[in-house]
Amino acid sequence: MNQQAITPLSITDLSFAYPGQSIFKNLSVEIPVGVSLVQCEESRGKSTLLKLLAGELRPDQGSISANGLDSLKDSPHYRKQVYFIDPRTDRFDQISTVKYLAQVEKEYAEFDRTIISGLLEGLGLTPHQDKPLFMLSAGSKRKVWIAAAIASNANISLIDDLTAALDRGSIEFILDQLVHIAKNGKRHFIFSHFDTVARVPFASVINI
Numbered sequence: 001m002n003q004q005a006i007t008p009l010s011i012t013d014l015s016f017a018y019p020g021q022s023i024f025k026n027l028s029v030e031i032p033v034g035v036s037l038v039q040c041e042e043s044r045g046k047s048t049l050l051k052l053l054a055g056e057l058r059p060d061q062g063s064i065s066a067n068g069l070d071s072l073k074d075s076p077h078y079r080k081q082v083y084f085i086d087p088r089t090d091r092f093d094q095i096s097t098v099k100y101l102a103q104v105e106k107e108y109a110e111f112d113r114t115i116i117s118g119l120l121e122g123l124g125l126t127p128h129q130d131k132p133l134f135m136l137s138a139g140s141k142r143k144v145w146i147a148a149a150i151a152s153n154a155n156i157s158l159i160d161d162l163t164a165a166l167d168r169g170s171i172e173f174i175l176d177q178l179v180h181i182a183k184n185g186k187r188h189f190i191f192s193h194f195d196t197v198a199r200v201p202f203a204s205v206i207n208i
Contacts, residue, residue: 006033006155007067009053009188014062016052023048027062031190034203035182038192045208046192050158053190054084066156066188083108083154085145087161093134097125097144100133101151110153119147122173139165150177155187162191175199 009031016024023045038046051057053064055071055078064071069078083104092100097120105111120126123143133141142165149157163171175197181189182201196205 006187008032009066009156009190010064011053012063012065014052014064015060016048016057017060024059029204029206031188031206032203033188034185035178035200036188036190036204036206037197037200037202038190038206038208039196040192040194040208047160049206049208050084050160050190050192053156054082054158055079056084080107081155082158083149083152083156084158085148087142087145087159087164090134094132096132097129097136097147100144101148104148104152108152108154112151112153115151116147119150119177122177123147123170124167137165139167139170142166143170146174149189150181153187157187157189159189159191162193162197 011027011029011031014024014027015022038049040046048057052059052071055064055075058072066078067081069081071078092103095103101116105113117126120129123146125140125143125147128136128140133144136144146159146162149159162174166174178189178200181187182203
């Protein structure tokens with residue numbers, strides 16, 4: 001795990017709008033270390049907030065910072081501490097789960113390869129681990145992104161619509177992993193969902 005102490009993720013006076021549509025106005029939130037939930041109904045801004053936290057979008061006003069790094073002023077270094085992927089991406093469709101995880105391992109110094117086999121087994125991905133990602137269902141591809149987020153040990157891991165298209169067994173397995181991450185208390189794991197999630201001891205819940 002990360003040796004350096006992780007500090008809260010600070011959102012200060014954040015405003016963001018798409019053309020003709022204001023999403024956030026003067027939002028200020030401090031997200032403590034641990035597992036946090038971004039909760040709202042569909043099309044109310046949860047995906048946008050995660051993209052802002054990832055540094056994928058630039059705020060119109062205000063700032064986002066974590067571990068002494070500002071998402072705008074220190075963009076390259078800030079983004080190196082974040083694991084985020086658009087769950088709908090087809091960018092990695094031509095490579096297998098195993099090769100994708102190998103790429104992620106190269107990007108994150110604290111990547112934990114010792115848990116990969118357990119994650120693949122628990123998510124039902126073992127029989128499909130050598131198939132190109134385009135051959136997997138939307139749910140199975142989402143499992144790959146989640147496995148990578150967990151194993152990355154990134155300071156900040158962001159997952160949009162955590163349980164979408166997942167089977168009950170995989171959801172329960174992921175919740176077990178989140179309970180462990182929450183109790184460990186050494187990283188941010190932030191995900192969005194339209195409703196609350198039982199069993200997970202959240203560090204914070206951000207209602208939009």
